[in-house]
Amino acid sequence: MKILVCIKQVPDLESRFKPDQAGVWFSDTDLAFRMNEYDEYAVEQAVRLKEQLGDAPELTVLSIGPDRVVEVIKKALAMGCDRAVHVQDPAAHLKDPWQIASIIAAYAKDQGFDLILTGMQSQDRGSAQVGVTVAEILGVPCATTLVGFSYDGGTVTAKRELEGGLKGVVKLKIPALVTCQLGLNTPRYPTLPNIMKAKKKEIAAVPVAELLKSEPLAITTSFHAPAKKGSGLVLEGDIADLVTRVIGILKEKTAVLR
Amino acid sequence: MEATREIYWNVGHGVVWGMYLFAFIAIGICAWGFWTRLPVYRQGKPLSRLDRLPERIALMVKAMLAQSKVLRVLDPGALHALFFWSFALLFIGTLLIMAQADFAAPVLGIVFLKGAFYKLFSLSLDVAGALALLMLGGLMVRRFFVKPEGLQTIRDDYVVQALLFSIILTGFFAEGIRMAATEIGANPQLARLSPVGLLFGQMFLGMTPAVLSQAHKATWWVHFFLAMGFIAAIPYTKLRHIFTTSANYLFADLGPKGALATINLEDESVEQFGAASIKDLTWKDIFDADACTSCKRCQDRCPAYATDKPLSPMKLVQKIGEIARETPEANLCQSIGEDVLWSCTTCRACQETCPASVEHVNKILEMRRNLTLMEGSFPGDEVRTAIGNIEVNGNPFGLAYAARGDWAEGLDVAVMESGAEVDVLYFVGCYPSFDKRNREIAANFIKICNAAGVRVGILGKEEKCCGEPARKLGNEYLYQMTAAENIELIKAYGVKKIVTTCPHCFNTLARDYQDLGLDVPVEHYTTYISGLMRQQRLKLSPEPFEFTYHDSCYLGRYMDIIEEPREILKQAGGQITEMTRSGLESFCCSAGGGRIFAEEKIGSRINVARVQMAKETGAPLLVSNCPFCLTMFEDGIKTGGVEGEIRVRDLAEMVAERLAG
Numbered sequence: 001m002k003i004l005v006c007i008k009q010v011p012d013l014e015s016r017f018k019p020d021q022a023g024v025w026f027s028d029t030d031l032a033f034r035m036n037e038y039d040e041y042a043v044e045q046a047v048r049l050k051e052q053l054g055d056a057p058e059l060t061v062l063s064i065g066p067d068r069v070v071e072v073i074k075k076a077l078a079m080g081c082d083r084a085v086h087v088q089d090p091a092a093h094l095k096d097p098w099q100i101a102s103i104i105a106a107y108a109k110d111q112g113f114d115l116i117l118t119g120m121q122s123q124d125r126g127s128a129q130v131g132v133t134v135a136e137i138l139g140v141p142c143a144t145t146l147v148g149f150s151y152d153g154g155t156v157t158a159k160r161e162l163e164g165g166l167k168g169v170v171k172l173k174i175p176a177l178v179t180c181q182l183g184l185n186t187p188r189y190p191t192l193p194n195i196m197k198a199k200k201k202e203i204a205a206v207p208v209a210e211l212l213k214s215e216p217l218a219i220t221t222s223f224h225a226p227a228k229k230g231s232g233l234v235l236e237g238d239i240a241d242l243v244t245r246v247i248g249i250l251k252e253k254t255a256v257l258r
Numbered sequence: 259m260e261a262t263r264e265i266y267w268n269v270g271h272g273v274v275w276g277m278y279l280f281a282f283i284a285i286g287i288c289a290w291g292f293w294t295r296l297p298v299y300r301q302g303k304p305l306s307r308l309d310r311l312p313e314r315i316a317l318m319v320k321a322m323l324a325q326s327k328v329l330r331v332l333d334p335g336a337l338h339a340l341f342f343w344s345f346a347l348l349f350i351g352t353l354l355i356m357a358q359a360d361f362a363a364p365v366l367g368i369v370f371l372k373g374a375f376y377k378l379f380s381l382s383l384d385v386a387g388a389l390a391l392l393m394l395g396g397l398m399v400r401r402f403f404v405k406p407e408g409l410q411t412i413r414d415d416y417v418v419q420a421l422l423f424s425i426i427l428t429g430f431f432a433e434g435i436r437m438a439a440t441e442i443g444a445n446p447q448l449a450r451l452s453p454v455g456l457l458f459g460q461m462f463l464g465m466t467p468a469v470l471s472q473a474h475k476a477t478w479w480v481h482f483f484l485a486m487g488f489i490a491a492i493p494y495t496k497l498r499h500i501f502t503t504s505a506n507y508l509f510a511d512l513g514p515k516g517a518l519a520t521i522n523l524e525d526e527s528v529e530q531f532g533a534a535s536i537k538d539l540t541w542k543d544i545f546d547a548d549a550c551t552s553c554k555r556c557q558d559r560c561p562a563y564a565t566d567k568p569l570s571p572m573k574l575v576q577k578i579g580e581i582a583r584e585t586p587e588a589n590l591c592q593s594i595g596e597d598v599l600w601s602c603t604t605c606r607a608c609q610e611t612c613p614a615s616v617e618h619v620n621k622i623l624e625m626r627r628n629l630t631l632m633e634g635s636f637p638g639d640e641v642r643t644a645i646g647n648i649e650v651n652g653n654p655f656g657l658a659y660a661a662r663g664d665w666a667e668g669l670d671v672a673v674m675e676s677g678a679e680v681d682v683l684y685f686v687g688c689y690p691s692f693d694k695r696n697r698e699i700a701a702n703f704i705k706i707c708n709a710a711g712v713r714v715g716i717l718g719k720e721e722k723c724c725g726e727p728a729r730k731l732g733n734e735y736l737y738q739m740t741a742a743e744n745i746e747l748i749k750a751y752g753v754k755k756i757v758t759t760c761p762h763c764f765n766t767l768a769r770d771y772q773d774l775g776l777d778v779p780v781e782h783y784t785t786y787i788s789g790l791m792r793q794q795r796l797k798l799s800p801e802p803f804e805f806t807y808h809d810s811c812y813l814g815r816y817m818d819i820i821e822e823p824r825e826i827l828k829q830a831g832g833q834i835t836e837m838t839r840s841g842l843e844s845f846c847c848s849a850g851g852g853r854i855f856a857e858e859k860i861g862s863r864i865n866v867a868r869v870q871m872a873k874e875t876g877a878p879l880l881v882s883n884c885p886f887c888l889t890m891f892e893d894g895i896k897t898g899g900v901e902g903e904i905r906v907r908d909l910a911e912m913v914a915e916r917l918a919g
Binding site: 016 | 531632642661
């Protein structure tokens with residue numbers, strides 16, 4: 001069995017974001033980077049599946065981006081992936097989800113992966129399109145927003161998070177692709193021996209030009225902070241007085257009491 | 259008549275052969291008992307504890323003979339010390355008799371147990387015996403009748419008490435009977451110099467010589483066999499502490515307090531980090547269990563134990579001994595319990611007080627290393643998050659690393675860059691950098707330095723967590739990663755002196771970083787301010803205030819800095835009311851050992867307990883010297899419901915408000 005996990009390195013959301021010079025994405029200055037949260041669930045699930053199947057599957061982790069993404073690749077290797085592919089692309093942030101999916105699909109198409117796992121979306125761009133698009137290009141079934149996963153004899157049973165707190169269960173025959181959501185699992189903390197071992201695992205570097213053959217379908221034209229509209233108001237004082245003032249404001253400025 | 263007595267009276271000198279035979283047997287049984295324990299210790303890893311031997315021997319002799327460690331807690335230390343000295347005197351008396359009767363007289367023809375010396379000998383031993391009996395009585399009352407909380411009584415205690423009591427009593431009976439037959443009537447002057455023997459002898463006056471002779475022989479032999487039993491029982495009962503605790507003084511850790519072995523992460527042949535089983539600890543860690551006397555002083559001072567957490571340092575140390583002897587293959591952390599290991603705040607109160615020089619804290623840390631580095635385990639998800647935050651942003655809050663220096667905006671501080679001219683580097687630490695309340699410490703420290711004309715630099719957004727909480731949680735890898743980055747920066751800027759406001763940063767930079775190649779003097783701001791005042795560079799205009807003072811563990815117990823902060827506060831106009839637990843006996847705020855990141859889910863809250871102690875002094879103000887303590891006390895005042903009754907402030911705030919001019 002061959003498994004592929006696709007991960008992305010994203011800036012920590014507590015960082016201070018500023019537009020880059022071109023004004024089409026954020027600048028890298030002063031940003032701290034980490035593995036996309038949803039991708040961590042994907043890595044964890046893949047490693048658990050590998051453990052369930054007695055270490056038999058070969059687990060490949062793939063990430064697209066500049067040299068710094070090797071950091072998250074190493075983390076995935078330390079968590080238990082066997083080998084890695086780094087698609088080298090200093091301008092990955094300018095590619096649209098269609099192009100990113102095309103790159104992954106181009107890499108995966110001849111590799112015979114039985115299962116592909118991705119995060120349900122990235123924390124920075126948040127398009128939630130890459131996983132499903134990869135499945136579409138490869139022509140394999142796909143289930144999104146997994147909060148439960150089990151595998152038995154060539155069938156994935158996926159518990160999906162739906163709207164309004166509902167859950168749905170679907171079964172997919174492999175080869176298949178799933179995207180992972182918060183709540184699926186708690187990613188492990190890599191142990192020191194595994195961190196050491198990860199240093200010796202293979203990271204194959206592939207220039208993006210070898211895999212990318214398609215043009216973007218959606219182009220980001222501008223990146224900026226939302227315009228400031230009004231400001232918060234902190235009321236202080238006696239409770240009875242506060243109630244009167246809140247009612248006043250609600251009547252005056254909103255439609256809720258009309 | 260010359261003052262002396264016939265040794266071996268009534269039993270005859272012929273008993274020496276039997277006596278020595280049984281003595282050798284008893285000593286043999288004793289030696290065998292210790293011999294069979296050696297393989298238990300040998301399961302541990304090697305560790306050199308016989309370097310600096312003369313120093314070690316001096317320390318051992320002092321701790322043994324002066325009972326200096328035992329006497330640090332007078333109740334019941336004084337009972338033990340007086341018993342020890344009396345018993346030692348009785349032992350010396352026995353040796354003198356042996357020397358006189360079996361060597362000096364028969365071999366050299368010398369009699370020294372006579373005249374004035376005999377009188378002194380006779381009186382001293384009688385007094386020593388009486389004192390030993392009294393102390394034993396006191397200890398017996400404590401052990402069996404007025405039991406202090408947490409005292410464990412086992413089979414050994416009955417055996418030891420019975421043996422010691424009966425040895426001394428039979429000794430006095432044998433003496434009394436001998437005196438009734440030979441001394442009380444014949445030489446009443448001399449008899450008065452054996453007052454206790456005289457008292458016992460009164461009971462036998464008027465009996466026939468034949469009865470006295472029979473009674474004496476029987477008592478003598480019973481006394482003798484009890485004494486031999488005592489020797490033989492040493493390794494098999496708590497009596498073993500006579501040797502093991504003394505040896506532990508010899509094997510004591512002479513390194514800086516709190517030093518923890520720095521793991522070589524480059525060594526790829528190492529496959530086990532921390533202690534997963536008994537063989538991953540050192541022989542000393544196992545030996546400590548045998549040196550422990552179950553005095554429970556550690557337990558009495560343990561903040562985790564005091565607040566109903568599953569940790570007792572004493573029981574932990576004993577459990578290690580039990581595992582080493584009975585189930586050496588067992589999983590150490592699981593046998594002891596993860597909750598036990600995570601409960602420790604590394605406050606070091608146990609180790610500081612231990613009269614047997616047992617090292618509790620590093621055992622816990624070695625086991626935590628196994629949990630963290632080998633099993634990826636944490637005391638809770640909130641800790642996992644904090645550790646993840648340090649990895650990504652260099653601070654446990656997960657705030658943007660680029661905001662680390664924001665607190666200094668508008669203050670007279672240089673952000674280090676090559677060639678920056680500063681007198682000291684202020685290593686700010688995470689809490690004074692990011693936490694709103696603790697930023698007051700940082701700002702006020704700068705204010706103080708400005709007033710003294712000290713040029714201060716900070717690393718700003720380049721500074722990272724010193725790594726201390728991670729290290730104390732067992733995460734040596736993360737600690738060394740962040741430490742390496744900090745050290746590289748500090749070296750690159752050619753820093754000559756570092757000051758910290760956090761005692762955790764202070765210990766880490768001053769001691770732990772040395773192993774990783776940092777060799778720059780580091781000072782805590784309390785001693786630094788104290789120095790500035792001494793040099794007249796900093797002048798205060800005192801304004802009176804009443805306060806009580808909390809010694810943070812890492813400044814007090816770890817660094818022995820106790821007087822300087824009090825002196826500063828006194829000069830600032832402070833009138834101190836001490837808490838019962840202060841100085842080396844201070845009670846932790848709960849935040850050490852990485853517990854600052856952890857929710858306190860078991861038992862009651864340590865910080866609330868400490869705030870309560872502060873409140874009981876009646877002082878309206880609690881002054882601390884550590885950002886972790888300040889955080890815990892602000893919280894403890896709110897959750898403990900004493901808001902409005904007591905406030906907590908940092909020493910820097912008190913000083914900054916009283917700058918002269």
